[in-house]
Amino acid sequence: MADGDGLVTAAADPRPIIRVRGLVNRFGAQVVHDGLDLDVMPGEILGVVGGSGTGKSVLMRSILGLRRPNDGSIEVLGVDALSSDSRTRRHIEQNTGVLFQDGALFSSLTVGENVEVPLKEYCPDLSDSLRYELALLKVKLSGLPGDALEKFPSELSGGMRKRAGVARALALDPPLLFLDEPTAGLDPIGAAAFDRLIRTLQQALGLTVFLITHDLDTLYAICDRIAVLADGKVVACAPIEEIEQCEHPWVREYFHGPRARAAQDAGSAARPLNEVVP
C-alpha cells in the first residue's frame, strides 16, 4: 500500500504474493508474452496497463490457471500456479476472487444465490441460514442495499452488477482480488465511487489487488504501482510518479496526453479522501 510519498510500505514481507518469471504465451505465430516477469507484493493495488492486445487478460488468465502458458513459471500465494495437482488448484481458487469484465454473474440466479455459489462449493457444511447471512454481509460490504440480494442481475444497473460481482468475488474472504477493467462502461461518477469501494475494501480487508484497467483516473486515484505491458514484457513497474518519467514511447503517449493531465489533477485532489476507511 502506498503512503503519502507513494512508497510501498505494506511490502514489509518481501515475498511477492504473485511471482511470474519468463512467461511466454503464443497463439499460432502471434507471440503475446515473450519472457514476461512480474512481482505483485502483498497489500498493494497493482494497476496493469498496456495497449489493446498487449496480453493483460491473457496474463490474468495464466495467473489464475485458466490458460496454460507455453513457457515460464508462476507462483501464487507461495505455490506453483501451473501445477495440475487438485489440492494446489483448490488452494489457489479458494484464495482468489475474480471480477471478470462483464461481471459474469449467473443470469438465472439472484444476486444472493450468485454470492452463495462459491460458498456452496467450498464450504458445503455451512447451514442455509449462515450461508444466507454471509451472502448478505458480502452484498452490503460491496455497497449494495440488502434488498439487492433478492434481485436478478437483469434488474440491476451496470454499476450495481459490478458490485454484485465484487460481492461474489469476496464470498470466500480471499486475500487476493483480480479485477478486469472494473470501471469500463460506468459513468465518471459511478467509476469514481467504484474506485473508492475498491480502495476501502483493500484497506479494510488487507487485500492484494491485481487490477487491469484503461482508466487513467483509476490509476491515479487508487493504484500503488503500475505495471506497463508492451513488447511482450512488463516494460515498467513502479509507482505512478516513476512511470510518468519512463521514456518508453507508449508510456509517454499514454501518461502525457491531455486525458492523463486531467486524471492527474483529479487523482491528487481525490487521494486524501481515498486514504479514509469509513
Ligand SMILES: Nc1ncnc2c1ncn2[C@@H]1O[C@H](COP(=O)(O)OP(=O)(O)OP(=O)(O)O)[C@@H](O)[C@H]1O
Ligand atoms: N484464445 C485465444 N485464441 C487466439 N488468440 C487469442 C486468444 N486469447 C487472446 N488472444 C490474442 O492475444 C492477444 C492478447 O489478448 P488480451 O485479451 O490478453 O489483450 P488485452 O491486453 O487484455 O487487450 P484489451 O485491452 O483490448 O482488453 C490478442 O491479440 C488476442 O487476440
